[in-house]
Amino acid sequence: MATIYEVAALAGVSPATVSRVFNGQTVSAEKKRLVHEAATKLAFTPNRTARRLRGQSSEIIALLIPDIENPFFTALARGVEDCAREAGYSLVLCNTDDDPAKELHYLEIVASEQMAGVILAPASDEVDLGAIVSLGRPVVAVDRTTPYPVDAVKIDNRAAGIGATTALFEAGYRRIACIAGPAGIETTEDRFLGWRQVVAARKTVLHDGYLQHANFRVDGGRAAMRALLALDTPPDAVVTTNNLMAVGALQALAAAGIAPDAFGLAVLGELPFMALTPTPFVQVRLPARHLGRTAAAMLLERIGGDAQPPRTVVLRAEVNPPEEQAL
Amino acid sequence: MATIYEVAALAGVSPATVSRVFNGQTVSAEKKRLVHEAATKLAFTPNRTARRLRGQSSEIIALLIPDIENPFFTALARGVEDCAREAGYSLVLCNTDDDPAKELHYLEIVASEQMAGVILAPASDEVDLGAIVSLGRPVVAVDRTTPYPVDAVKIDNRAAGIGATTALFEAGYRRIACIAGPAGIETTEDRFLGWRQVVAARKTVLHDGYLQHANFRVDGGRAAMRALLALDTPPDAVVTTNNLMAVGALQALAAAGIAPDAFGLAVLGELPFMALTPTPFVQVRLPARHLGRTAAAMLLERIGGDAQPPRTVVLRAEVNPPEEQAL
DNA sequence: TTGAAAGCGCTAACAT
C-alpha cells in the first residue's frame, strides 16, 4: 500500500497537496495531473483506517439483523444496501441470532470502529442502546421499536393482523386460530392482538389452544400447527404471524393430509420461494425491502446532521385475498 | 469515547500500562485493578481504528457473495460466521450481485480497511485479485475457483451432476434434460458436464433443447422449464443445477398441470423452505454451511501465518434418491 | 495555491 508521502515524493509536491487532490480541494490543474499520474503509477488507494482515525467517522453503516437465513431480513438488507450504496456508503451485515449478548458485542464494534451509523432490528425489548446513543452515533430501529429516543421504522402490525383475520372471516371461516411468535416480542404481539380483536368482534368460535406461541422458525410453525390439529375442536383456519412459521404450518397440514380448501390460511409475510400454492391463501405482504430503504434514508439524514426529534415511521402492509394468489 | 490517556490519568498509571492491561501483558495485579476500575468508570472501549492503524490489520474478515437472497449463500455465510466467531473474528458480509465492478469495489475496501482477510465467491472468471494478492492479504475462493494462486474450497460439481442424473436414470427416466446456469461459469459448467457424461454413457434419448441455460434465479428456471415442456419431444425428467432454478422449474410444472409422478426431478442444492414436496425428487445436497466453515478455517490458518502453497479443497455432495425425500 | 506540522488513539521498542 502506497502512502500519500510516496505519491507526494514521486509527484514532487507535499503530502497535503496529495490529500487535497483526493478530497476535491483547490489544487492547480498541473499539480493535480502530476498527483494523479503518480498515484496511478503506485496503485495508491487512500488508507481508510488512517482517514477514519483522523476524521472520527467512516462511510460504513451497519445493519444488525436477528437471522440472516430469514428471507424477510435479507430482503430488508437489500433495501438498506440499495439506498446506502446510492449515497456512497458501504453496508456491513451482522447476524445477532436474537441474542442480546451478540447484539451488544456488535454495537460495541460499531462504536469502536467508528462506523457512521447503525440500523438495528432489536433482538429483544431489553436492547442496550445506552452506550451508542450517548455517544451520539445515529441509530435507526427497524421492524421493532425500542425504549430509546431513536428513529424507528415499523409495520402496522396490528392492522396486518386485523387484515389477515378479517379476510379469512370474509372467506367464510369461523374457527380461526393464530400461530403467534414468542410471547413478549412487540412485532408478533401486535399481530396477534389484531387477530384477537377480529375474532372477538366477529364472535367467531374460539377455543382454548387457538392461540399458539411458537419460535419464529419453520419447526415452530410446524409444531404449532400439529398442536392445533390435535385439539378436540380443531380450527378451520389459521393466521401465521410470520413467513417461516407459515411454511411449517403448511408442512404440518400436508403431512396431516388436509385437503387444500378444507383449511384457511393467512400468512403475514412472503411465503419464500414457494414452488406451489397448495391452497389459496390470504397473504399480507410485509414491505421488507421498503422498510430497509426507509430506514437507510432516515439514517443517512441523521448522519448528514439532521437533529430533529426522533421519528417513528409506520408502513402499512397490503392484504391480498385468496383469489389473487396466482403464481 | 474515552481514550487510554484518560483512563491512565484516572488510574494514575501510564498509557502503556493501560494498553498492556487490555492486551494481556504482564501488569501487577494492583495496577490492573486500578485500570479496570477507571476503564469501567469511563466506559472505555479500545478504539479499533487506532489499533488497526497501528497494527496494520484488524479482526474482521469479509465475505463477498453474489446474492444475499439465495439461501445457499446465506447458509454458507452462517458456516463462515460460526467459525470466525469462535476465533474471535467478526464477519462483514458484502453483496456483489455478480457484478465484477461491485466486487472490485469491495475488494478495495477490504484492502484499504485493512481487514484480516477475505472469502470470496467470485462473480466471474475475470475476478481481479491482482491487487489484493500482491498486497499479501489472505484470500480464499469459495464455490468457484480463480486463476490466482489462492486457496479454494469447492464442491465436486461434476460428481454432483453425475449423481443426480444417474439417480434419475435408475428411477426409470430416459429423456433427461438439464437446466444449467449461465454458460461460462465453472460451477454450473461442471454440473452440466456431469449430466452430459451420464446421458451419453447411458445412451438416453437426447434432443436439441434438452440443455437449457438460464440465469441462476427462480425466473430463469421457470422459463427454462417452460421451454423444455414446449419441445416437440419433451423430456420426462430434468436436472436443475441450482436451488432457485429448481423452484422455478417446479412452478412451471405445476402451472402446466403435470402430474406428480409423470416427471422426474433432480435438484442440485436444497429446495429452500419447501412447504410441500409436490413429487418425490432426487436431491443432491450441497454442503453450503460446511463449505463456509472450511473456507473460514483455511483463511484463519493463513491469517495465522501459514505459508504453504495454495490448496484447493473439494467437498463431495450427497445424493439422496427420491424415496428418501420425506419431510 | 501550497507547504509544514500537529495530532487522531493506539502499540511496541527501548529505557529504567
Place this chain on the structure above:
DNA sequence: ATGTTAGCGCTTTCAA
C-alpha cells in the same frame, strides 16, 4: 514491571 516516546497514514489548521 512500568514509563517514555515514536510512529501508523491521513486531514487540517496556520503561515507563507
